[in-house]
Amino acid sequence: MKFFEDIVAGERMELGQHTFTAESIKAFARDFDPQPFHLDEAAASRSIYGALIASGWQTAAVWMRLMVEYQCREDDARRARGEPIAELGPSPGFRDLKWLRPVYAGDTIRYSTEVIGTRPSNSRPGWGLMSIRNSGVNQKGEPVISFVSTAFVERRKAAA
């Protein structure tokens, strides 16, 4: 992770993409969202969606994985350059999560993140808060998910 002082509003991160297979949609649904249109092609074809769709929570959880993997790659690159690595702290939560369109089996969602604001934390000395807007877009360029999340990020020792 970058240190808080190096994070700039407007900065974009391209997190990568993920294809939602029918099998992964059904496996997630069995564990967390056992509704017919997430579990079974035939039932889904009779639903208002017309075909198998991913749980909205799976669409969100895949964002988390791509974000963690992105930060791991960035940290590896920092280590390779001999740079220090800041700690990413807890996330207090998110707001305004919108499922804008269904994610169908076979859809490939590309995720990106934009920093929309930063401020020093009042409650946790040594930490700052970063607000980011996260989005997922399908292979046709249509937005499918959008939400704003916040996370604590370590400040440089000198600045804290």
Added chain:
Amino acid sequence: MKFFEDIVAGERMELGQHTFTAESIKAFARDFDPQPFHLDEAAASRSIYGALIASGWQTAAVWMRLMVEYQCREDDARRARGEPIAELGPSPGFRDLKWLRPVYAGDTIRYSTEVIGTRPSNSRPGWGLMSIRNSGVNQKGEPVISFVSTAFVERRKAAA
């Protein structure tokens, strides 16, 4: 699902409880949130959390499963009484999701939901919108998660 007309603001649903085992925390983390404090007890003990904790997305996804199971039980009871069953439509999304405390391995979270508002849908004739506040509380009575979600619910044919 109840029909839109039968849903009353202030109504509470007790969704049940779930114990987060270390194994389920690590399995979810491998798939969706591979951070050290979700994956490995030793690494977690050195983190700011001090012990293995569940991904916040797992805490949310378990709410979804308990909500779906609750609605299935309610629909079974309606069928047994010979009552009609309303369709639960898509959820446009969520707002103000707060992860208030970590969920540690072994914690048991009790989930409940309160209806905070209803209104007919302007965009989808035949449907209404229900807003609910969802909460999870651990075995010590401490809140760990809270969020507000909205979902479309079918209206009675005569009212639509």
